[in-house]
Amino acid sequence: xxxxxxxxxxxxxxxxxxxxxxxxxxxxxxxxxxxxxxxxxxxxxxxxxxxxxxxxxxxxxxxxxxxxxxxxxxxxxxxxxxxxxxxxxxxxxxxxxxxxxxxxxxxxxxxxxxxxxxxxxxxxxxxxxxxxxxxxxxxxxxxxxxxxxxxxxxxxxxxxxxxxxxxxxxxxxxxxxxxxxxxxxxxxxxxxxxxxxxxxxxxxxxxxxxxxxxxxxxxxxxxxxxxxxxxxxxxxxxxxxxxxxxxxxxxxxxxxxxxxxxxxxxxxxxxxxxxxxxxxxxxxxxxxxxxxx
Amino acid sequence: xxxxxxxxxxxxxxxxxxxxxxxxxxxxxxxxxxxxxxxxxxxxxxxxxxxxxxxxxxxxxxxxxxxxxxxxxxxxxxxxxxxxxxxxxxxxxxxxxxxxxxxxxxxxxxxxxxxxxxxxxxxxxxxxxxxxxxxxxxxxxxxxxxxxxxxxxxxxxxxxxxxxxxxxxxxxxxxxxxxxxxxxxxxxxxxxxxxxxxxxxxxxxxxxxxxxxxxxxxxxxxxxxxxxxxxxxxxxxxxxxxxxxxxx
Amino acid sequence: xxxxxxxxxxxxxxxxxxxxxxxxxxxxxxxxxxxxxxxxxxxxxxxxxxxxxxxxxxxxxxxxxxxxxxxxxxxxxxxxxxxxxxxxxxxxxxxxxxxxxxxxxxxxxxxxxxxxxxxxxxxxxxxxxxxxxxxxxxxxxxxxxxxxxxxxxxxxxxxxxxxxxxxxxxxxxxxxxxxxxxxxxxxxxxxxxxxxxxxxxxxxxxxxxxxxxxxxxxxxxxxxxxxxxxxxxxxxxxxxxxxxxxxxxxxxxxxxxxxxxxxxxxxxxxxxxxxxxxxxxxxxxxxxxxxxxxxxxxxxxxxxxxxxxxxxxxxxxxxxxxxxxxx
Numbered sequence: 001x002x003x004x005x006x007x008x009x010x011x012x013x014x015x016x017x018x019x020x021x022x023x024x025x026x027x028x029x030x031x032x033x034x035x036x037x038x039x040x041x042x043x044x045x046x047x048x049x050x051x052x053x054x055x056x057x058x059x060x061x062x063x064x065x066x067x068x069x070x071x072x073x074x075x076x077x078x079x080x081x082x083x084x085x086x087x088x089x090x091x092x093x094x095x096x097x098x099x100x101x102x103x104x105x106x107x108x109x110x111x112x113x114x115x116x117x118x119x120x121x122x123x124x125x126x127x128x129x130x131x132x133x134x135x136x137x138x139x140x141x142x143x144x145x146x147x148x149x150x151x152x153x154x155x156x157x158x159x160x161x162x163x164x165x166x167x168x169x170x171x172x173x174x175x176x177x178x179x180x181x182x183x184x185x186x187x188x189x190x191x192x193x194x195x196x197x198x199x200x201x202x203x204x205x206x207x208x209x210x211x212x213x214x215x216x217x218x219x220x221x222x223x224x225x226x227x228x229x230x231x232x233x234x235x236x237x238x239x240x241x242x243x244x245x246x247x248x249x250x251x252x253x254x255x256x257x258x259x260x261x262x263x264x265x266x267x268x269x270x271x272x273x274x275x276x277x278x279x280x281x282x283x284x285x286x287x288x289x290x291x292x293x
Numbered sequence: 294x295x296x297x298x299x300x301x302x303x304x305x306x307x308x309x310x311x312x313x314x315x316x317x318x319x320x321x322x323x324x325x326x327x328x329x330x331x332x333x334x335x336x337x338x339x340x341x342x343x344x345x346x347x348x349x350x351x352x353x354x355x356x357x358x359x360x361x362x363x364x365x366x367x368x369x370x371x372x373x374x375x376x377x378x379x380x381x382x383x384x385x386x387x388x389x390x391x392x393x394x395x396x397x398x399x400x401x402x403x404x405x406x407x408x409x410x411x412x413x414x415x416x417x418x419x420x421x422x423x424x425x426x427x428x429x430x431x432x433x434x435x436x437x438x439x440x441x442x443x444x445x446x447x448x449x450x451x452x453x454x455x456x457x458x459x460x461x462x463x464x465x466x467x468x469x470x471x472x473x474x475x476x477x478x479x480x481x482x483x484x485x486x487x488x489x490x491x492x493x494x495x496x497x498x499x500x501x502x503x504x505x506x507x508x509x510x511x512x513x514x515x516x517x518x519x520x521x522x523x524x525x526x527x528x529x530x531x532x533x534x535x536x537x538x539x540x541x
Numbered sequence: 542x543x544x545x546x547x548x549x550x551x552x553x554x555x556x557x558x559x560x561x562x563x564x565x566x567x568x569x570x571x572x573x574x575x576x577x578x579x580x581x582x583x584x585x586x587x588x589x590x591x592x593x594x595x596x597x598x599x600x601x602x603x604x605x606x607x608x609x610x611x612x613x614x615x616x617x618x619x620x621x622x623x624x625x626x627x628x629x630x631x632x633x634x635x636x637x638x639x640x641x642x643x644x645x646x647x648x649x650x651x652x653x654x655x656x657x658x659x660x661x662x663x664x665x666x667x668x669x670x671x672x673x674x675x676x677x678x679x680x681x682x683x684x685x686x687x688x689x690x691x692x693x694x695x696x697x698x699x700x701x702x703x704x705x706x707x708x709x710x711x712x713x714x715x716x717x718x719x720x721x722x723x724x725x726x727x728x729x730x731x732x733x734x735x736x737x738x739x740x741x742x743x744x745x746x747x748x749x750x751x752x753x754x755x756x757x758x759x760x761x762x763x764x765x766x767x768x769x770x771x772x773x774x775x776x777x778x779x780x781x782x783x784x785x786x787x788x789x790x791x792x793x794x795x796x797x798x799x800x801x802x803x804x805x806x807x808x809x810x811x812x813x814x815x816x817x818x819x820x821x822x823x824x825x826x827x828x829x830x831x832x833x834x835x836x837x838x839x840x841x842x843x844x845x846x847x848x849x850x851x852x853x854x855x856x857x858x859x860x861x862x863x864x865x866x867x868x
Contacts, residue, residue, distance in 0.1 A: 344736065365735070366735040367738050367739055367740045367741070370735075370736055370737065370738035371738045375736065375737075378736075382730055382732065382733040383729075383730065383733065384725065384730055384733070385729050385730070386728070386729050387722070387725055387726065387729065394722070395719070395722045395725075395726050396737040398719040398722070399723065399737045399738045400737070403719040404719060404720060404723050404740075405720055405744070405747065406719045406720055407714075407715050407718050407720045407747075409719060410717060410718065411717055411722045412717070451733070451736075451737055452736075455737060455738050
């Protein structure tokens, strides 16, 4: 199969768009881990749930791109509410427990939520499609929606970074990454912070679902593919760094998009070659700290 | 007696911050010396560098005639340098005896014995070490339920299991009662005098330092600022100022 | 060995030996499943209960073992010699894969170990799934028959019983060996183990390979038992099973995972007869166990009865699994 410049260009756009979706997912995962030290195995399953909710809302209020955006916003709000409630009711009881128990809890969520989705929406794939004219760039046709996703990813990355860097809440969250005791000692309502961070993480997952939905269908099992790629992202980038997550998402997204051209069945394996290289060369990740292994 | 440990111009920085700045130190075989300095002087980092837990940015560490600065911790231990930690680092879900037996079996090279019976190997030696550290009566206690002083003794016992030529003790009496401190330092003196183990220790308790070290090195902000016999250090103005002046 | 230490396990194996005498094919096959999955769960527990790391990708080795047996069986037929060779080959094949994957995953501990094992497990699943020409892809391999004398469920059950009992003894020896105690030490405080002169990474790697080999054998027994293999044997849901079994039974007891397998398998057989939402049920059960009986059902019962325990490691007092290096 000859590769011409057009095809490569298309794949680059697809890869970057995919990277942004991965970033939205992984940023939440990374943030929740960084602040609460809890690994949310079910993060991509929440994305799936968000996707189904967006689908259902959209089929009620659609069609139209504006209505779709409204549906995405609704999905984010619902997921944030679920996240807030779940943190207060269940996750918050786990902070003092052993790691395996925490892992088991969120692992169980994958099973529970997966089956709940099957119960409510059945086993059919759900997708949303718009009839948008492909955009011609340098003689190549690209789905303009990809650019919307890229823009969204960049905006969220910038927004998160500015939030963490310049706002009071952001500074508290960053302080919580370093020392929970210190933040509690300052009299800040740490419980509210935790619940908010969890809600934010799940809202980001719903946003990622919104980015995902018009390009590929929601289907049972998609969550596992995504969480594995998201794990690859956090291993490559290192936990707890927005920049690391962003760069690693780009690497994984683009490498995946190009590998699919060469070896459709082995694209995931190629991503794992990078993970393996990182484990040998910098086990703590590109932007992680050596001391926090 | 020859030089057992020879450190030359040792540097280490963490993210641009130089924690160890050109430390050089020679240790005669059979000696017993102390390193003192205020908190953050770089004592623990120095020990971490010697034992291979951190790699030096530059400089050399020659132990028993061999350059060890790029070896991983377990290989340095096998060459005969072992350490006891300031905060007791023990195996909490095993009994005191199992703790020491595990270390003894590691020294015997039995670690990869998958099918042998652990209960029949190195038990004599383990009892001996427990006896030495006055822990024999607690052999069957689970390590997690030991009192602070006993934890530190077990820490020492683990360090002894590898039959060291050089023993590094990071604050061996921290958290001990006066009586336990006395008892522990008697054990340390005994190891040095009767078994000929070279000892290098850090300590906050100045009476322990002046009574048990034959030479004292003062570390401050990653550099050696004074070195000498206990009396010399006691009268060294510089040492007094930076150490006793800032003593927390 | 005192009776109190091997007693419950002897009762268990004796019970497993008489199940086929009742004459029910259904219950015989349930018992076979309990044994095979019990072996799988015990192999997992070498990594979890003894080494203190939690693997969410252990099914990769179970599945690879199953595929090794199935592919050799498919190629060479099912006379007795080839059958036993095919069964035996599940061990080295799984061990080789565990050696390669283990080389990478043991570089990180705690949460990263969990992430990496799951990720590599899914990678293996994906590779098996997509290599249609070698593995049959999605369809898997069907129609695997054990040799004639072993086809009756009760006969196959006794073969499995012998193999699993032998593995039980081997695993017991390993956990009581100097190596076994070194693993416990690594679990409690990996950093300190370096300073008693042990190459921690190498030990962890060896244990990962040993655990993978036993999981491979469990898979090797599984393939002729169900007469087929499919890629789902390697996936994350399958990897969850030994985790659940170990936690139900109690990871800090030697035979806990075996009893966990008994409880899990019976529950599975019952629930799947009633509803198709097994994942939902087991997920909720696990949430309850995490909150109500974190030492596992067997562990909790043992504590209630104040018996000396099935075997060695004591109940956890201080959690250290989180990150042994940080201590």
